[in-house]
Amino acid sequence: MSDDCAEKTVETELEIEGRKVKVRAQMERQLPPWGKTTLVGKSLRRVDGPDKVTGAARYTHDVQLPGMLYGKVLRSPHARARVAELGLSAAAKLPGVLAVLGPGDVRGVRLGGREVLSAEASYAGEEIAALAATDEETAEEALSLIRVRWEPLPHVLEPEDAMAPGAPALQPGGNVLGGGFGPQTPGKPEVYERGDAPAALEAAEVTLERIYETPAAQHACLETHGAVAAWDGDGLTVWESTQGVFFVRSALCEALGLPASRVRVLCPFMGGGFGSKNSADRYTLLAALLARRSGRPVRMVLSRREDFEAGAYRPASRQQLAIGLTRRGRIVALTSRAVNPVGSALEGHYFGSCVGPVQDFYSCANVRTENYAILTSSPPPSAFRAPGHVQGAFALEQLVDEAADELGLDPVRLRLANLSANDPDSGLPYASNGLASCLRLGAKAIGWDSRKPPRTKTGRFRSGLGVAIATWGAGGGPPAVAQIVLHEDGSVVVLTGACDLGTGTRTVMTQIAAEELGVAVSAVLVANGDTRTTPYCLPSFGSLTVASTGPAVRLAAAEVKRQLLDAASPILGAPASSLLVMRGKVRHAVTGKSVAVASIAASLPARMIVGTSQRGPNPDGVVLASFSAQFAQVEVDCRFGTVRVKRFVSAHDCGRVLNPATWSSQIQGGVLQGIGYALLEQRTRDPGTGRQLNAGLLDYKIPTVLDSPPEIEVIDAAPPYPANNIGAKGSGEPPIIPVAAAIANAVANATGRRLRTAPITPARLLAALSAEP
């Protein structure tokens, strides 16, 4: 590294998906904040937009290699069963089938502690055997020729049944585990405590206790999970629809015993992950193993049904919350007892803990959370956009509204009065905190002052307003390395390992590099998501891509600029410090004498300038979080029990907005996904077999554009954020966190009825409306 502070490394902390982790980081060169910018902060069109709309962009699904085979997986039709006998020979003999694998063929190849093919299925949809054939139809026919003698075992799908006495033990330690960032400590909950919540509840002037339930929700990425694997000698190349090429690589290296240098993982374009594509999956390894066995490239792309059945999901939750307040509305105690059914997740398997909001949304001295993970005969869940917080906010943010009703206080004022200046958990100050302005600006935009109590509403259509907030650790951090190459003709390549999930990463990195370097956007190309050619970074998860890779790109650009000015100095006969780069030219600040960037680069012995930099540590002693406040206006049709979201205002503090257009799409997408979670989406299963009944987009309904309010108004309420050199925090996850609670609160304001179970379906709403208030 050419940084002057190269040797110094320090320990620093970053928060990923609600979990704080410590890493080592190299000190970075301090860059002053940008003054007036010409590109950053502008709604630059997506640099890859034309490639996407013309079909030139190559996604994993599009990869076609000479001789490529199609891989398919045989999955368990039972929720829990042992394979007593597996007959693969008929399938293997079918012309066109070139490789068949059963559990016995891949013994020892493990992923996340599990064999990649299982002789004992712990959920319907679990992988039992795999094969590859010259075309998809032959592969599917071959699957139908596999003979399995199943020995069904007793299964449990619902957490209540798994916890009941006499339930079959799904793992030796029993079905009840501690929750947290993964199941742990058999038999005991994960407990978090500050102050003395039980005593404070006891002593509180007002207490409320309520139970909230949320469904298992699925990611429904437009691009289903998939990989294409090809061997070249003992080297492996894998195209994977993933959020993080380096995590996929390490999983492959570990499972197959290969050095990182021999495994190349690529993901230039991908069609959505939302937390479900953070690393390699079984299909990735199966593609690699089938490719090795057949000597041909293998494409293993899940069908939509498989994507639902074997894929990932946000776990359901049942949360029992209690709140204690003073009569004047000061929150003095909060408790949560949460049950998370986590399917067949193994210890340490990340699923997202729903107790976070209770711990960190409000200033409250006495907090206790008790968190259980319950094993069931279901697939393991995974991270899903703000894992845990979405479930937790649905509960807490309704409870706070219920408390406001009880006390006769305005929900916005009650929230404002209980916001915390410092991070409630650590007591440390936030690096910046715009939550109060989010609430104020959002309230103004939605017309909160016109909100009326439910009793004033009559008739078939009733309108209501609701609010909810979110806090989410989104400061990003190291490791993230960027490399910038200035070529002899003045064109620039930015190399970053970061995958662009469709959020606009490539566009925003172009803006940062072009801004810092002083060159035109058209001169910059971002090449990303390739473990062989692009430098290391974490997956695009935890709302961290911009705040992690962005500062590294700016540093690398500054480093290239430094070398460029040094080279220009003798040409222009002026010290580098008096030069600046503007519109592709290096010019003297006073005399205006200039020379084109291209001619400087061409005159260099190396014919190129290379700058490599890495993201430095986060500042000590402060907490990095993004904030949002959301407001929903709904119209409830009391005769059909339907809810229309008429208006939605989403106010955010994510630091500096680098590109208002891509930022707004990110927020609107999050809101729409939240509307699906609030009103439409839930997994339904056959209790007898555990098979999902709505495994597909026909019956698993995600919202369409017609389900969206005509306008999702996005407000930037960010104060300056000093904790990294681009001034930006993450905004990927915050927009989905409060949505469902804001909608439920608006429904309560419209009807006077509390819907404590999501999704708020017409059947549930009608039942609530016909019940006694």
Add this chain to the structure above:
Amino acid sequence: MRARLAGFSLERPGTLDEALGMLAASKERLTLLAGGTDLYVYLNAGVARPGRWLDLWGLDELRGIHEVGDHVVLGALTTYTELRASELIRGALPLLAQAAATVGAVAIQNRGTLGGNIANGSPAGDSLPPLLAYDAEIGLRSARGRRFVPFDRFYTGYRASVAAPDELIEQIRIPLGAGSSSRACRFVKVGTRAAQAISKVVAAFVLGRAGDGTVDHCRAAFGSVAPTPVRLRRLEQHVIGKRIDPALIRTSSDVLLSEIAPIDDIRSTARYRRFVARTAWQRFMEEVPGL
């Protein structure tokens, strides 16, 4: 699992007569392909019937919307987009245009046909209640000739109809006055979300009144509440000759509930469907203009 295409063949007759000849000559049952918006879903799910498929899409004889005498005649290949765009339909048979606008999304509406919706016979088909409410007749055609079947006698059970293996749907015929603007009418579709949703309940109502305010014409047709789309004849009879008042709305709702038999499935529950069917009817009755 998808269907193996090797088991399928596709033939493209150039004229209607050629198609009818192929139907008459074939010993195996041919599959007729119109817009393919149902059949391709079946192919993808591996439940399509293999064998010979006959592509009707090129047969102009099966297209067009015309006024013939005192009928509106619609070719079986009429698409939803054509229904939505037709002045004749929008003016004379508005429920059909409204139903067409709720089918799938634009791409499906460009390709999906009325004949396909009828022949597919899903109890949730959105064009079917309007056709029942408008007293449509289905024109079946074979090499043996043409016959008309009143639509409310077309289905014989779940996805089963009176059409013979050598017959195709040629046209749909609707009396011009069926949708007279002097009659109140309404189309109701309740799905899981605002678009691209299979109906949990779909309904079409037409109601006319005599000079003295009593009901002299009533059609109430529902989808997704029974194995086939249904006309609720007892309900219709119940309101004929009466004046619309709260008592009639109440008593007719009871008749309605006794006449439908919805089921629980993954899209909805029987209970919710009964509730919504009744509510849709009550709302219509309450809001009949001039009450």
